[in-house]
Ligand code: FES
């Protein structure tokens with residue numbers, strides 16, 4: 111159970127909040143690289159409570175700047191891209207990727223007024239087919255080379271999952287909640303078997319689970335009654351590494367979350383041709399909505415429940431836009447959640463004391479970070495392109511969410 115104040119601390123992500131400051135110490139994907147085209151060179155981005163516009167100018171530079179023009183606030187999403195930046199559609203104020211104003215067309219020719227104008231701008235990098243943003247204090251750290259993102263002996267695929275209309279923390283707490291798998295997902299975990307009862311589902315398949323901390327997050331280790339074992343991490347602070355994928359949960363604001371999947375698919379006898387991670391252009395899978403109508407909230411929508419992630423979205427959204435944790439009744443099976451919250455608070459304290467938080471990587475030459483991907487691949491893996499009726503078909507590995 112948390113007090114109202116503790117719940118606010120862990121869930122508020124806007125500028126100036128403690129958790130918002132912590133999340134700003136990491137790179138986050140904001141768009142698939144394919145989304146920016148010559149015909150559509152801008153994308154509206156809401157991230158960590160800030161409204162921004164991602165754009166690619168005619169010189170190929172990509173920027174992420176404030177949505178509202180400094181002049182009189184029209185949206186730069188509708189701006190015209192030029193060689194040197196993006197010009198506001200309203201009166202033509204021109205901005206570069208650093209947020210500097212280069213021109214104010216209606217001012218006198220010798221005016222230096224534009225030199226006084228600057229808008230918010232964040233560094234952007236292209237990596238594994240997505241644009242990533244860093245919104246924290248400079249210098250920016252590196253994007254960590256986790257195995258799923260950096261291994262070269264296969265290919266990657268990307269998927270944009272339906273927007274989660276709930277707090278990012280509800281998705282993340284689920285990642286250290288192994289007990290739900292055998293109950294919520296019992297139609298998928300049974301692999302054709304019938305559970306002894308729908309209340310217990312396949313709970314009796316599991317002998318026990320443990321959690322332990324590593325330099326990039328929390329490992330969740332599940333031991334099955336038949337002797338099998340499964341370990342995979344919550345990558346701090348907002349990623350689940352499971353099966354052959356990472357699920358990156360990027361808060362749009364306190365009550366909406368974008369979910370980017372990166373899949374690694376081993377290739378039998380080869381590699382990806384060693385395309386640089388900055389140049390990769392993986393296939394992007396669009397996943398159909400998990401609820402109908404797709405933009406409504408519980409109870410004015412109905413979830414499909416026909417895929418593991420659809421069931422998860424049902425659980426996370428019906429908890430409420432921000433679950434009231436002053437009413438919860440944590441039990442022994444929730445000890446991973448308690449541990450994760452403790453680490454979040456500890457890392458908030460760490461940055462307030464001037465340190466780098468858990469999983470921040472500074473060395474540009476760092477080695478690939480192993481997250482048990484090899485072990486997960488041995489269990490079978492999921493190809494998101496193999497779909498049926500517009501939904502991914504979970505294979506065994508995916509069902510172990
Ligand atoms: S509002 Fe953007 S130039 Fe006037």
Ligand SMILES: [Fe+2]
Nearest residue numbers: 291295422511
């Ligand atoms: Fe789940």
